[in-house]
Amino acid sequence: MMLSCRKFVMGLMFVMLAMILLACNNESASSDEVEGGNDEDQSMDVGEEDQEPFAFTIMANLHTPEVPAETVLEEIEQLTNTEIEIQWVPDNNYEDRLNTAFATNTLPEAVFLKNQSTFIQFRDAIQDGQFWELDPYLDQFENLQKLKDNVQDNTRVDGKLYTLYQGRPLSRQGIIYRKDWADYLGLEAPTTTEEFFEMARAFTEDDPNQSGSDNTFGITDRNDLIYGAFKTVASWFNTPNNWGEREGELLPEFMFDEYFETMEYFKALHENGYINQDFPVTSKVDQQEFFKNGSAGIYIGSMGDVVSIYSDAVTINPDVELDVHNYVEGPTGEYGIWSIPGYGNLVMFPKSSVETEEKLLKILGFFDQMMTPEVMNYAYWGIEDVHYEVIDGRALPVDDTALLDREVRPYQAIEVGEAETNGRYEGYFDYEPKAKSEDLFIDNENYLIEDPTVPLYSETFTRDGARLEQIITDATYQYILGQIDQAGFDAAVENWKSQGGQQIIDEFNENYSN
Amino acid sequence: MSSIVVPKLKAKKKLSAVDRKRRRSELWRRIKRNKMIYLMILPGIIYFLVYRYLPMYGLIISFQDYKPYLGITGSPWVGFTHFERLFTSPEFWTIFRNTLTLFALQIFVYFPIPIIISLMLNEVRHSLYKRGIQTLIYIPHFMSWVVIVSISFVMLTLDGGIINSVLESLGFAKINFLMSAEWFRPIYIIQVIWREAGWGTIVFLAAITAVDPQLYEAAKIDGANRFRQIWHITLPAIRSVIIVLLILKIGNVLELGFEHVYLLLNASNRNVGEIFDTYVYVAGLQQGQFSYSAAVGFFKGVVGLIMVVIANRLAKAFNEEGIY
Numbered sequence: 001m002m003l004s005c006r007k008f009v010m011g012l013m014f015v016m017l018a019m020i021l022l023a024c025n026n027e028s029a030s031s032d033e034v035e036g037g038n039d040e041d042q043s044m045d046v047g048e049e050d051q052e053p054f055a056f057t058i059m060a061n062l063h064t065p066e067v068p069a070e071t072v073l074e075e076i077e078q079l080t081n082t083e084i085e086i087q088w089v090p091d092n093n094y095e096d097r098l099n100t101a102f103a104t105n106t107l108p109e110a111v112f113l114k115n116q117s118t119f120i121q122f123r124d125a126i127q128d129g130q131f132w133e134l135d136p137y138l139d140q141f142e143n144l145q146k147l148k149d150n151v152q153d154n155t156r157v158d159g160k161l162y163t164l165y166q167g168r169p170l171s172r173q174g175i176i177y178r179k180d181w182a183d184y185l186g187l188e189a190p191t192t193t194e195e196f197f198e199m200a201r202a203f204t205e206d207d208p209n210q211s212g213s214d215n216t217f218g219i220t221d222r223n224d225l226i227y228g229a230f231k232t233v234a235s236w237f238n239t240p241n242n243w244g245e246r247e248g249e250l251l252p253e254f255m256f257d258e259y260f261e262t263m264e265y266f267k268a269l270h271e272n273g274y275i276n277q278d279f280p281v282t283s284k285v286d287q288q289e290f291f292k293n294g295s296a297g298i299y300i301g302s303m304g305d306v307v308s309i310y311s312d313a314v315t316i317n318p319d320v321e322l323d324v325h326n327y328v329e330g331p332t333g334e335y336g337i338w339s340i341p342g343y344g345n346l347v348m349f350p351k352s353s354v355e356t357e358e359k360l361l362k363i364l365g366f367f368d369q370m371m372t373p374e375v376m377n378y379a380y381w382g383i384e385d386v387h388y389e390v391i392d393g394r395a396l397p398v399d400d401t402a403l404l405d406r407e408v409r410p411y412q413a414i415e416v417g418e419a420e421t422n423g424r425y426e427g428y429f430d431y432e433p434k435a436k437s438e439d440l441f442i443d444n445e446n447y448l449i450e451d452p453t454v455p456l457y458s459e460t461f462t463r464d465g466a467r468l469e470q471i472i473t474d475a476t477y478q479y480i481l482g483q484i485d486q487a488g489f490d491a492a493v494e495n496w497k498s499q500g501g502q503q504i505i506d507e508f509n510e511n512y513s514n
Numbered sequence: 515m516s517s518i519v520v521p522k523l524k525a526k527k528k529l530s531a532v533d534r535k536r537r538r539s540e541l542w543r544r545i546k547r548n549k550m551i552y553l554m555i556l557p558g559i560i561y562f563l564v565y566r567y568l569p570m571y572g573l574i575i576s577f578q579d580y581k582p583y584l585g586i587t588g589s590p591w592v593g594f595t596h597f598e599r600l601f602t603s604p605e606f607w608t609i610f611r612n613t614l615t616l617f618a619l620q621i622f623v624y625f626p627i628p629i630i631i632s633l634m635l636n637e638v639r640h641s642l643y644k645r646g647i648q649t650l651i652y653i654p655h656f657m658s659w660v661v662i663v664s665i666s667f668v669m670l671t672l673d674g675g676i677i678n679s680v681l682e683s684l685g686f687a688k689i690n691f692l693m694s695a696e697w698f699r700p701i702y703i704i705q706v707i708w709r710e711a712g713w714g715t716i717v718f719l720a721a722i723t724a725v726d727p728q729l730y731e732a733a734k735i736d737g738a739n740r741f742r743q744i745w746h747i748t749l750p751a752i753r754s755v756i757i758v759l760l761i762l763k764i765g766n767v768l769e770l771g772f773e774h775v776y777l778l779l780n781a782s783n784r785n786v787g788e789i790f791d792t793y794v795y796v797a798g799l800q801q802g803q804f805s806y807s808a809a810v811g812f813f814k815g816v817v818g819l820i821m822v823v824i825a826n827r828l829a830k831a832f833n834e835e836g837i838y
Contacts, residue, residue, distance in 0.1 A: 095800050096800060099798075099799050099800070099802045100799060102582050102802070103582045105583065121802050128583070277672035277688075277690075278673050278693065280693060281667070282673075290673070295673075467797065470784075473781060474781040474782075474784055477693075477780075477781035478782060481693060481782065483693075
């Protein structure tokens with residue numbers, strides 16, 4: 001009895017194991033089938049072309065929650081005779097995936113880098129010759145030559161070009177605020193940091209939404225000292241952009257008094273409750289939510305976000321009115337705004353996956369075609385009359401933001417160049433504040449604070465910069481929250497210096513004076 | 515502590531060569547006889563080889579200046595440089611202390627709780643009620659840390675979180691739970707208890723059901739009350755289970771839940787919250803220092819191994835079976 005029972009159990013387990021194995025098998029078999037089917041379709045599509053479509057993979061940042069539908073991509077593929085696979089990586093953990101792929105030697109043929117700091121991290125590998133140098137090839141590509149020289153120069157490593165850039169306005173920073181609240185309280189757009197402080201106070205204390213209770217606050221900020229509010233406000237105080245010159249020496253921004261004044265300013269805002277109390281741990285989504293749902297009245301960041309914020313806010317409160325503004329003077333009576341080096345993202349081509357020159361030329365050929373209005377308009381705006389319409393030679397996206405998020409917006413991540421160079425439509429904005437924000441981007445160019453270290457190189461900064469920066473970021477938050485005093489902050493700066501910061505200063509200055 | 519006296523184990527005898535040979539052939543015979551069972555263990559062995567032993571090959575990079583494009587075979591050797599950097603870095607002792615503190619919380623605060631809960635559940639008479647509670651307390655285990663931490667965040671935030679709202683309406687000052695060094699550890703361990711305590715009762719409850727009911731009857735006749743029964747029967751009966759689980763727990767000494775801690779970290783609590791796991795992640799994957807973070811991970815593994823060996827020795831010293 002006992003024995004047969006055991007046998008039964010064992011038999012049962014084997015059957016189960018077999019089933020699991022079979023299931024796995026089936027799954028892979030069926031997905032093979034699907035892939036095979038796709039291949040057939042595609043080869044039929046391009047049957048008339050003489051050349052096989054060139055297949056390659058791009059790794060790019062995904063800014064929407066979901067991987068997009070391929071409608072737009074198919075159009076691009078057809079126009080460029082390619083077969084593109086895009087590895088979408090959520091922007092939030094792009095660095096991890098990038099480093100992991102690099103460490104395991106599995107980078108695809110074309111790799112977008114995310115931003116300037118990831119580019120700096122890869123500098124070592126670039127110098128080691130892991131990526132294709134592009135200078136010798138660009139003259140074969142008419143459209144790629146249009147890329148701006150001054151921006152390209154910002155991405156050179158030892159004078160050589162390895163990347164194609166994705167253009168961005170030099171500075172999009174400014175404030176978005178509740179116009180209806182300001183009107184009700186009789187406030188004008190703030191032009192000095194004092195007026196700004198007053199606006200934050202009034203939005204908190206003077207019941208701007210006429211609810212009769214104390215349920216609003218001034219500024220909504222998030223866990224980001226750079227793209228959140230801090231760096232922009234620091235610019236108003238004329239703090240240098242990352243690095244600044246004092247008595248002929250380059251020093252990091254946090255060694256300047258202006259940086260300290262900015263911290264004091266934020267500390268006052270925080271103490272008085274004019275800013276969300278948990279801002280150092282608030283996500284971007286939550287930050288915007290405070291603004292959209294009418295809890296907060298001021299948002300500091302990219303002014304272009306006014307469209308997406310408005311379209312959500314108006315569903316909650318149809319009477320909401322927004323406006324954008326850039327010019328805020330600091331105590332010195334001067335307005336300044338930090339700038340980026342003209343690119344948002346960069347794309348590089350690893351030698352490990354692009355084995356031959358021939359393959360590189362094909363990929364560059366693709367990006368060359370991308371830089372024509374015909375192709376780029378697909379990537380940026382989608383399909384005409386489905387995703388956008390053309391008014392006065394400009395593109396007006398349809399109102400259905402969900403559709404755009406699903407089918408178009410993600411592909412903007414593979415743009416190279418900018419409207420000026422790749423010829424795509426500029427945007428047509430029927431929402432007035434958005435049009436204004438575009439003008440303010442241009443206005444900002446008169447007041448730029450540039451980062452003097454962009455063309456410089458420091459080995460220690462490349463290796464330890466990110467880790468060391470954390471010391472300062474943490475100390476800055478702690479100071480604003482009142483958890484450390486000036487002595488504590490100075491100690492953090494000393495700590496930064498002793499762990500390699502002094503070396504960074506020396507290395508940058510050695511480069512700088514040369 | 516217990517009233518059951520376990521006879522002392524006899525010291526191991528040295529085996530003679532003949533004995534050993536005989537034993538080996540007997541082992542083979544047993545394997546042949548139970549070949550089905552050994553076959554079934556095979557996937558497990560393969561799993562450990564492939565996922566636990568093969569990756570150890572990668573530890574080599576902690577002695578190298580690893581460059582991905584040169585690979586393990588091509589990267590230059592640097593000896594103990596990365597270990598030196600770790601041991602001399604000012605962060606090392608902070609991280610070490612934080613790791614051990616969270617570990618101690620796990621052992622001394624979290625570990626007894628599933629035992630207490632299972633003893634309590636065992637005393638519940640109404641079986642439907644008992645099973646209902648069991649199911650309810652299992653649920654949090656199936657939520658990811660992201661969910662647990664997000665829920666806590668919504669409750670604890672200063673900007674409209676329910677706990678601070680209640681505190682405020684009762685006339686107390688708001689407490690900055692999220693951005694404080696003092697609250698990090700309590701929040702950590704409460705979340706661990708919240709998520710895992712219910713799930714942790716399973717093994718103990720199973721062990722308790724195996725206790726012979728006659729023992730309870732006998733104790734009742736002798737006049738033992740419920741508390742006495744727990745103390746003298748239930749607890750001693752599950753003692754070996756408790757010890758095995760404790761050893762396993764100690765083996766995971768440095769697995770304090772990377773995801774969990776990483777989600778909780780911020781500028782104000784990094785000093786008490788940064789542990790080896792989060793440090794490895796930040797240094798290795800976010801900042802691309804592959805060799806250095808491999809060295810940190812290696813060190814962590816060695817500490818874990820030492821802890822298991824010590825715990826096992828201790829268990830044997832108390833005449834329990836241990837895990838090997």
